[in-house]
Amino acid sequence: MTQQESAFSLSYGDNGVAWLKIDVPEEKMNTLQSAFVEQVSDVLAELKAKQNIKGLVVHSGKPDNFIAGADIRMLAACTTAEEAQQLAAKGQELFAELEALPFHVVAAIHGPCLGGGMELALACHSRVCSDDDKTRLGLPEVQLGLLPGSGGTQRLPRLIGVANALDMILTGKQLRAKKAKKLGVVDEAVPHSILLDIAEKQALKAKPKRKHSFQDWAMGGNALGRSLVFDQAAKKTHEKTRGNYPAADAILEVIKFGLQFGMEKGLKQEAKRFGELVMSPESAALRSIFFATTAMKKETGSDAKPGDIKRVGVLGGGLMGGGISHVTASKAKYPVRIKDIANDGILNAMAYNYKLLDKKRKRRIISKAELQKQMMSITGGTDYTGFDCVDVVVEAVFEDLKLKHQMVKEIEDNAKAETIFATNTSSLPIHQIAEAAERPENVVGLHYFSPVEKMPLVEVIPHAGTSPETVATVVALAKKQGKTPIVVGDKAGFYVNRILAPYMNEAASVLLSGEPIEHLDAALLDFGFPVGPITLLDEVGVDIGAKIMPIMVEELGERFRGPDVFDVLLNDDRKGRKSGKGFYLYNSKKKSVDKTVYKLLNIKPEKKAEGAALAMRCSLMMLNEAARCLDEGVIQSARDGDIGAIFGIGFPPFLGGPFRYMDQLGIKRVVELLNEHADKYGERFKPCDKLIAMANEGQSFYQA
Numbered sequence: 001m002t003q004q005e006s007a008f009s010l011s012y013g014d015n016g017v018a019w020l021k022i023d024v025p026e027e028k029m030n031t032l033q034s035a036f037v038e039q040v041s042d043v044l045a046e047l048k049a050k051q052n053i054k055g056l057v058v059h060s061g062k063p064d065n066f067i068a069g070a071d072i073r074m075l076a077a078c079t080t081a082e083e084a085q086q087l088a089a090k091g092q093e094l095f096a097e098l099e100a101l102p103f104h105v106v107a108a109i110h111g112p113c114l115g116g117g118m119e120l121a122l123a124c125h126s127r128v129c130s131d132d133d134k135t136r137l138g139l140p141e142v143q144l145g146l147l148p149g150s151g152g153t154q155r156l157p158r159l160i161g162v163a164n165a166l167d168m169i170l171t172g173k174q175l176r177a178k179k180a181k182k183l184g185v186v187d188e189a190v191p192h193s194i195l196l197d198i199a200e201k202q203a204l205k206a207k208p209k210r211k212h213s214f215q216d217w218a219m220g221g222n223a224l225g226r227s228l229v230f231d232q233a234a235k236k237t238h239e240k241t242r243g244n245y246p247a248a249d250a251i252l253e254v255i256k257f258g259l260q261f262g263m264e265k266g267l268k269q270e271a272k273r274f275g276e277l278v279m280s281p282e283s284a285a286l287r288s289i290f291f292a293t294t295a296m297k298k299e300t301g302s303d304a305k306p307g308d309i310k311r312v313g314v315l316g317g318g319l320m321g322g323g324i325s326h327v328t329a330s331k332a333k334y335p336v337r338i339k340d341i342a343n344d345g346i347l348n349a350m351a352y353n354y355k356l357l358d359k360k361r362k363r364r365i366i367s368k369a370e371l372q373k374q375m376m377s378i379t380g381g382t383d384y385t386g387f388d389c390v391d392v393v394v395e396a397v398f399e400d401l402k403l404k405h406q407m408v409k410e411i412e413d414n415a416k417a418e419t420i421f422a423t424n425t426s427s428l429p430i431h432q433i434a435e436a437a438e439r440p441e442n443v444v445g446l447h448y449f450s451p452v453e454k455m456p457l458v459e460v461i462p463h464a465g466t467s468p469e470t471v472a473t474v475v476a477l478a479k480k481q482g483k484t485p486i487v488v489g490d491k492a493g494f495y496v497n498r499i500l501a502p503y504m505n506e507a508a509s510v511l512l513s514g515e516p517i518e519h520l521d522a523a524l525l526d527f528g529f530p531v532g533p534i535t536l537l538d539e540v541g542v543d544i545g546a547k548i549m550p551i552m553v554e555e556l557g558e559r560f561r562g563p564d565v566f567d568v569l570l571n572d573d574r575k576g577r578k579s580g581k582g583f584y585l586y587n588s589k590k591k592s593v594d595k596t597v598y599k600l601l602n603i604k605p606e607k608k609a610e611g612a613a614l615a616m617r618c619s620l621m622m623l624n625e626a627a628r629c630l631d632e633g634v635i636q637s638a639r640d641g642d643i644g645a646i647f648g649i650g651f652p653p654f655l656g657g658p659f660r661y662m663d664q665l666g667i668k669r670v671v672e673l674l675n676e677h678a679d680k681y682g683e684r685f686k687p688c689d690k691l692i693a694m695a696n697e698g699q700s701f702y703q704a
């Protein structure tokens with residue numbers, strides 16, 4: 001590498017301020033790589049040797065990022081824990097040298113400053129960041145199944161106190177400038193245009209003495225206080241992770257260790273645990289999600305060029321319509337026109353949007369003016385005024401084929417010839433909806449998950465006649481709305497509901513066999529799902545389940561026929577949360593199992609099977625169906641299937657999705673397990689052809 005190509009370069013101002021620019025050649029994002037060690041060592045040696053330096057500003061040469069952390073590809077390429085430990089230790093060593101420089105070192109931060117990048121900034125004596133929306137500061141390593149390995153677990157608690165540092169490191173949350181300033185992560189948050197000027201001024205000031213927070217003092221000197229905070233954090237963490245995420249335990253351990261035995265020993269422990277975590281299957285699975293989603297950001301859904309979108313229409317102002325209008329206006333920044341049959345529907349969608357925006361205003365993420373501006377970009381009415389200039393219509397009316405046909409016709413009558421009709425159905429085949437269209441090439445499925453503003457997945461479902469341009473356009477729209485789209489086949493349940501249905505049916509069978517509701521829900525929580533299946537059924541609505549299941553049975557066969565519980569429940573007015581009762585009661589603050597449901601279903605609840613066995617029983621039904629979906633082309637790749645299950649259902653991320661999990665178990669073992677379950681519980685467990693063939697050939701879904 002020539003001097004010019006160096007990622008770390010120094011320059012000097014006349015006023016005694018040195019500038020260290022970080023600019024990784026030929027990459028749009030700065031990351032820290034082992035190849036840079038020598039360059040950084042040279043830079044530090046030059047700074048130490050140079051006379052008359054008054055201060056140093058560390059800044060990025062990229063227009064919109066500081067440093068996004070250590071290069072995750074480099075970590076994934078490590079073959080031993082020692083190798084990864086060495087990488088972390090080298091980072092620690094260089095950052096310690098930076099910290100030990102005799103003059104004031106200031107980090108000037110604009111854009112993402114994450115992981116190793118944040119650790120570098122923490123080793124500086126002061127930090128100034130831009131107040132731009134692109135600026136984010138955090139230690140997201142936990143989301144990769146790791147802990148911050150280059151000093152983060154030691155420096156952050158000493159800077160902002162143990163409780164705040166634990167919160168940041170255990171969740172991996174990324175702070176905006178204002179919050180970072182409030183917590184003391186940065187010293188100043190200023191407009192981007194003056195960032196470097198302010199950093200330069202800071203650098204000319206004397207090196208600050210390290211501030212001690214009250215908590216720092218309390219934690220360092222007070223073993224009892226320390227124990228209390230850590231015990232509480234451990235309890236809270238365990239409730240969330242249920243022991244499935246070793247990084248969380250390691251984070252608690254290493255921070256506590258460092259406070260007890262000092263920075264030097266703390267750093268050693270940090271590097272050691274980092275090395276071990278890099279080699280863990282949990283981290284490998286979580287890293288695979290990062291690689292998959294990064295690759296998916298670039299995909300367009302088809303070979304065609306997406307059409308221009310200037311305005312979007314939404315049909316139906318219910319929960320889904322409200323959410324879809326929100327992500328369209330506030331994320332994608334397109335004006336939205338909502339049509340509903342009643343004014344109440346429009347008001348409902350408006351109120352929904354206002355509530356979400358006001359939450360953001362209260363958290364100071366947006367100003368009042370911004371709230372008003374965003375509200376003004378959403379309008380609505382009970383007729384088709386304004387629909388003549390929308391480019392895409394997202395339909396979110398009731399799940400009724402006749403009604404959907406009427407919507408297709410009305411849009412064709414009231415919108416432009418090229419307007420896309422994207423239907424947000426969760427159960428009706430898209431080709432059937434398109435049958436009413438004069439221009440079926442414009443009809444496509446766009447299946448959002450509830451609540452729309454939170455759930456990251458969207459299924460894009462072309463029918464056989466959908467044009468490639470329509471697909472590309474709605475994929476682009478979904479991405480702008482902040483979603484990860486996967487293109488899936490037009491078969492009943494598409495992908496997510498199709499793999500969810502047999503899992504839910506199995507949970508219902510387990511319940512009818514007499515296993516208590518809490519036991520069953522806890523079993524799947526322990527497995528790593530965010531909610532148990534019975535809670536999920538209550539949340540989705542028993543009535544919705546009752547509507548979808550017969551469609552699945554009709555199109556996909558008898559294996560989708562679940563136990564007959566829906567009618568019994570609905571006759572007793574148990575729709576789930578929305579009706580105040582389902583399997584649980586929702587009329588008090590804390591939900592509790594409604595024990596009368598056992599009598600209704602003729603069950604004597606009694607814990608018979610171990611939680612792990614129940615979890616395996618339900619999950620196997622999902623795994624088998626996921627493999628079938630891949631075989632039938634409902635999903636285009638195992639990767640799409642993994643991301644769909646994780647983002648759409650909350651399949652345990654630390655397992656990497658159903659396909660990575662099957663690989664981890666070994667396909668042969670999956671087939672064995674399915675056969676064992678088929679012997680015990682029935683034909684529905686029989687492994688699908690694809691799994692049998694793969695087991696015979698010794699194949700896996702991913703290359704090792």
Ligand SMILES: C[C@H](O)CC(=O)SCCNC(=O)CCNC(=O)[C@H](O)C(C)(C)COP(=O)(O)OP(=O)(O)OC[C@H]1O[C@@H](n2cnc3c(N)ncnc32)[C@H](O)[C@@H]1OP(=O)(O)O
Pocket residue numbers: 028029031068069070071072073088091112114115116117119140141144146147148149150152294295297
């Ligand atoms: C020792 C340390 O403690 C260990 C660590 O630091 S572990 C790393 C911790 N850092 C992270 O987890 C951050 C990971 N990155 C991100 O979350 C997101 O990329 C981001 C929020 C920074 C930016 O998102 P966005 O603007 O959508 O850009 P995105 O498309 O994701 O990334 C742009 C490019 O940067 C790459 N990139 C971003 N962060 C990276 C990282 N840490 N390692 C390797 N590549 C990275 C992406 O792969 C992508 O590359 P490509 O264009 O060649 O495919």
